[in-house]
Amino acid sequence: MTQAGTRAALAPDDALDPDAPAPRKRTSLSSSAIYERIKNMAATYEFKPGERINEIELSKRLEVSRTPLREVLNQLMVEGFLERTANKGFTSRPLDAKQVFDLYEYRLGLETAIARLACKRATDAEINDLEAITLRDTSIPDDSDSAELLALDEDFHMRLARLGRNEEFVRALANVNARIQYVRWIDMRNGRRPYTQAEHISIIEALKARDEAALVTLLESHIARRQDQITEVIKLGYSEIYTRSKL
CATH class of the missing domain: 1.20.120.530 (GntR ligand-binding domain-like)
Structure with a gap:
């Protein structure tokens, strides 16, 4: 088998498919950077008062996984920057x-x-x-x-x-x-x-x-x-x- 054939045999199938979706880019954000980013969004009401935080969209926007994102959201809730309800999940605090x-x-x-x-x-x-x-x-x-x-x-x-x-x-x-x-x-x-x-x-x-x-x-x-x-x-x-x- 030629070198090219060997590489092709060892490569994953999607690497050979030009139409396959590109692998998701990994984030370089640390937990503290995620925290500061979302805290600033909450403090400046980039999330509108009372708005539900869509965790899936936010994780895609920041290119972070759900686990560190959820930890940050919980921390910000404890600190008073976000609220949480049983039916809506995390929401932006009111401007009250x-x-x-x-x-x-x-x-x-x-x-x-x-x-x-x-x-x-x-x-x-x-x-x-x-x-x-x-x-x-x-x-x-x-x-x-x-x-x-x-x-x-x-x-x-x-x-x-x-x-x-x-x-x-x-x-x-x-x-x-x-x-x-x-x-x-x-x-x-x-x-x-x-x-x-x-x-x-x-x-x-x-x-x-x-x-x-x-x-x-x-x-x-x-x-x-x-x-x-x-x-x-x-x-x-x-x-x-x-x-x-x-x-």
Whole structure:
């Protein structure tokens, strides 16, 4: 038998069939990359509020197998980014004013506790570093991309959290920030940024003075949102979601 004949005999049948479907491309995504990808889709409402997550279509879209995908979906459900019902399976979380209000209230409790720790534990050098970074960020124009402005705002609060030297608070704040990210992005698109920057500077001044009472009061003013304010932002959010889906 010739070499060509030997190769043909050893090759699988579909390798000889020009009409056979191409083998499915294997994904190079790690479990953590799958997690980050789907978490971002959920956080930005790429899945519309209340939409059922079609696991088969999603696995094809991301080119991942169902097993790691299901593990990620379960993790995101536990973390509050998705919901699950007996009849519908996994669904996108609602964009609900009461739920968002509760998250803002939770965030406020976290950040005021963090501030008290930061007053006691942050070094002068660390506070000066935070001030320098915040002042640098004020040079970025207010009409910059909203996602960039929101990232700067989140970075300030996470840096402040790390000054408290409690990793549980840091993790909890990162989770709640991600769950209200879309609402905060809408807020930033509608002119919130100038107030945010000025308030950050005032917060740092209170921290430098180790004035815990003033720091807590400033954070309460900076973070707290009335439910009617949140309702208005959510209306804008729904408009953006369904306008985006038509493009």
